Amino acid sequence: MKKTSLSYLQKHSNMATVMGELIPDLLDSEDIDLDNKILCNLFVETVEQVPIAISITDKKAKILYVNQEFCRVTGYQPEDILGKNESLLSDKRTPRAVYQDLWRTISSKKTWRGTLCNRHKAGTRYLSDLTIAPMLNESGEISHYIGMHRDITESYESEKITVNQKLLIESVINSSPIAMVVLDDQNRVILDNHNYKALVSDLDLIEPARYFLDLLREEMGDLWLTLQTNEKGFSNREFRVDSKKNRRSRWFSCAGNWFTEYEVNADAFFEKASKRYLVLTLTDITRQRRQMDELYIQTLKTLMAEDERVRSIRETLLGAMHQIQMPMNQIGAAEQILRHKGMSQNEGLLHVLQEIQRSGEKAVATMQYCIPEILQSAVIPINLNKILHDVLLLSDQKIANNGIEVHWQPLSQLPSLLGSENRLRILFKQLVDNAIDAISGSSVQEHRLKITTNTEDDLIYAVIEDSGPGIPIEKRAKVFEPFYTTRPIGGNKAGMGLVMAKEIVNQHHGFIEIDPYFDQGCRFIISFPVHTSYGRG
Numbered sequence: 015m016k017k018t019s020l021s022y023l024q025k026h027s028n029m030a031t032v033m034g035e036l037i038p039d040l041l042d043s044e045d046i047d048l049d050n051k052i053l054c055n056l057f058v059e060t061v062e063q064v065p066i067a068i069s070i071t072d073k074k075a076k077i078l079y080v081n082q083e084f085c086r087v088t089g090y091q092p093e094d095i096l097g098k099n100e101s102l103l104s105d106k107r108t109p110r111a112v113y114q115d116l117w118r119t120i121s122s123k124k125t126w127r128g129t130l131c132n133r134h135k136a137g138t139r140y141l142s143d144l145t146i147a148p149m150l151n152e153s154g155e156i157s158h159y160i161g162m163h164r165d166i167t168e169s170y171e172s173e174k175i176t177v178n179q180k181l182l183i184e185s186v187i188n189s190s191p192i193a194m195v196v197l198d199d200q201n202r203v204i205l206d207n208h209n210y211k212a213l214v215s216d217l218d219l220i221e222p223a224r225y226f227l228d229l230l231r232e233e234m235g236d237l238w239l240t241l242q243t244n245e246k247g248f249s250n251r252e253f254r255v256d257s258k259k260n261r262r263s264r265w266f267s268c269a270g271n272w273f274t275e276y277e278v279n280a281d282a283f284f285e286k287a288s289k290r291y292l293v294l295t296l297t298d299i300t301r302q303r304r305q306m307d308e309l310y311i312q313t314l315k316t317l318m319a320e321d322e323r324v325r326s327i328r329e330t331l332l333g334a335m336h337q338i339q340m341p342m343n344q345i346g347a348a349e350q351i352l353r354h355k356g357m358s359q360n361e362g363l364l365h366v367l368q369e370i371q372r373s374g375e376k377a378v379a380t381m382q383y384c385i386p387e388i389l390q391s392a393v394i395p396i397n398l399n400k401i402l403h404d405v406l407l408l409s410d411q412k413i414a415n416n417g418i419e420v421h422w423q424p425l426s427q428l429p430s431l432l433g434s435e436n437r438l439r440i441l442f443k444q445l446v447d448n449a450i451d452a453i454s455g456s457s458v459q460e461h462r463l464k465i466t467t468n469t470e471d472d473l474i475y476a477v478i479e480d481s482g483p484g485i486p487i488e489k490r491a492k493v494f495e496p497f498y499t500t501r502p503i504g505g506n507k508a509g510m511g512l513v514m515a516k517e518i519v520n521q522h523h524g525f526i527e528i529d530p531y532f533d534q535g536c537r538f539i540i541s542f543p544v545h546t547s548y549g550r551g
Contacts (some may be wrong), residue, residue: 044167069161070149075100076388087165089135102160105139107131120159129166130348142168143378193296195223199289213296217264222292226268229253242290247271252299265303270294283335311407317436318443323384325514326441331381338381341376395430395545396438398467398474405442406465409450413463416454421464428467432545433522441518445478445538452482452536462535472544477529479537490528 030397061068077095079335085091095102105115108131112134119126125147132142144163151157184205187194193210195203213222230251231238241248249269272293295481315361349367406413406422415422446463455463462481469475485493494516519526522542529537 034242038047040190050452055081066393067161067163067165071100071159071161072157073158075159080209082477087140087163094135095204097249103132103142105131105133107139112181120146120329121156123148123150123156130163132163140165140243140494141170142166179374193222194300195294195296197223197227197292204274204291210296224298225255226253226266226296230268230270242272242292264298264300265339267297267299268294269297273390292373310404313409314404314439318439321436321440324459328385329514335378335381337376338374342371342378343373343375366440393432393434396433396435397428397430398438398476398542399424401435401438402442402465402467405446406438408443409446412447412450416450416461416465418450418453418461421462421466423466425469429469429544431476431522433542436520437518441515441540442476442478444512444515445540449478449480449536452484453480456483457484458535469544472546473541474544476540478540479532479535480537484536485532486530487530492531494526495530 043324043515044196060083064081065083067075068079068081069084069085070079077098077100079097080090080092088095105119112128112130116126116128117294125145127145130142130144134140136439142163143166144161146159146161148156149158149160184207187205187207190207190209191322194207194214195210198204203223206223208387209456210222213219217225219225223251230248233251233253234241234248239283240246247270249267251268253266253268255264272290272292274288274290276282277289281287349364349371352364352367402424406420448479449463460481464477464479466477469473469476495513516526520539520543524542525538526538526540529539
């Protein structure tokens with residue numbers, strides 16, 4: 015036998031020669047010292063016991079050697095498989111193209127790595143993660159092949175189950191009729207659905223989730239951190255969003271739940287690390303809110319209808335009394351002149367004037383008796399922002415019909431005032447209607463109505479500003495007088511609107527004025543004392 019040294023074994027990795035032919039002879043050879051024999055034995059035992067299925071074949075794939083793990087994975091014992099072709103393990107489910115690529119690779123002295131579908135001795139199929147390397151002799155020619163494989167069926171199934179579950183979750187999320195988004199602890203979007211993506215363009219917001227998160231944090235305050243820390247959810251948080259593309263607002267109901275996910279990278283293997291995520295859902299409840307608003311508006315109209323009817327009757331009777339009173343005053347003056355002259359020839363005329371005077375007084379007394387009293391309504395703490403919002407709802411259609419752009423700028427934390435909700439609605443409805451009529455009846459290009467609220471020095475301010483033609487300086491002092499109107503003669507308004515408005519303001523211990531420095535239309539400034547017994551609302 016040719017003399018063989020350990021350096022030769024180390025230089026060549028052709029284990030077919032080592033395992034099938036040389037090793038048994040070498041172990042018995044006197045040319046190898048004891049240390050080398052120990053190393054050879056250790057090498058053989060390592061290959062035999064390594065937890066990877068190893069097989070060695072000749073150039074035609076005839077199996078020459080298998081280790082213990084190969085027997086465990088395939089079910090074949092050495093006596094069952096040695097001398098047989100490696101194709102015995104193959105299952106027809108593996109495409110022919112895979113085998114063609116395998117042989118083309120190893121025939122060109124390269125290592126092939128891939129996955130085959132193999133068949134266990136018992137007939138069951140399993141997936142083999144296989145590596146085949148050519149073994150070269152001293153001439154650099156292929157003498158044998160070594161194959162190493164492991165059963166990856168369970169890991170493959172687990173991976174596929176995970177992928178399928180992910181696809182299922184994504185499918186469910188995308189088919190959801192509500193917008194859903196998952197955010198990490200840096201408020202970055204990790205996962206979203208089609209409905210959420212649609213909000214980006216519909217609401218003209220770069221990232222709708224961050225917009226709603228800001229609203230939620232502002233509304234919930236400290237509760238937000240408490241729920242986040244304890245991973246408790248929230249629901250039914252409703253917000254109004256004003257779209258730039260569509261004048262009509264949209265309403266969304268927000269709900270959310272936090273959950274923790276553990277990191278899967280190497281850094282977190284021994285020390286658990288986790289991240290907190292928020293699942294945020296945004297439900298478009300615009301239709302429901304509009305229906306609620308319509309119902310609420312109808313309720314408001316019903317509440318205001320009786321008051322307006324009574325005030326209309328009062329206005330009509332007061333107007334008639336005012337019209338009667340002027341000629342009666344003239345008759346009274348004429349009577350006084352005749353009495354003063356004492357002319358006997360005018361006694362008949364004097365008698366007629368007296369009769370007219372008595373009839374007029376009787377008519378005025380009758381009308382005075384018929385004037386209905388305004389029912390006293392409950393006086394309660396009131397948030398003026400809510401009153402103004404109600405008025406905008408009541409006037410929404412009229413505003414839309416006249417193409418008016420509304421700038422609604424309320425102070426978020428406004429103190430309460432003490433008063434009657436219904437009367438305050440009537441007050442501001444009258445002012446808003448006047449503003450709308452002024453804008454629509456003018457030739458101005460900009461149709462703008464601006465309403466703001468503020469507070470200063472224990473006073474609550476409401477400012478109603480329109481871009482109409484305004485009220486001339488010389489007429490501003492007269493608009494609060496009975497039956498004075500800036501509208502053309504023949505209009506259907508009696509001219510008591512601002513008188514009623516001033517009356518309601520006075521009843522609430524407030525003050526109303528026209529801003530003398532505003533020259534871009536008309537600006538009414540209304541102020542009320544703060545109701546100090548109540549906090550801000």
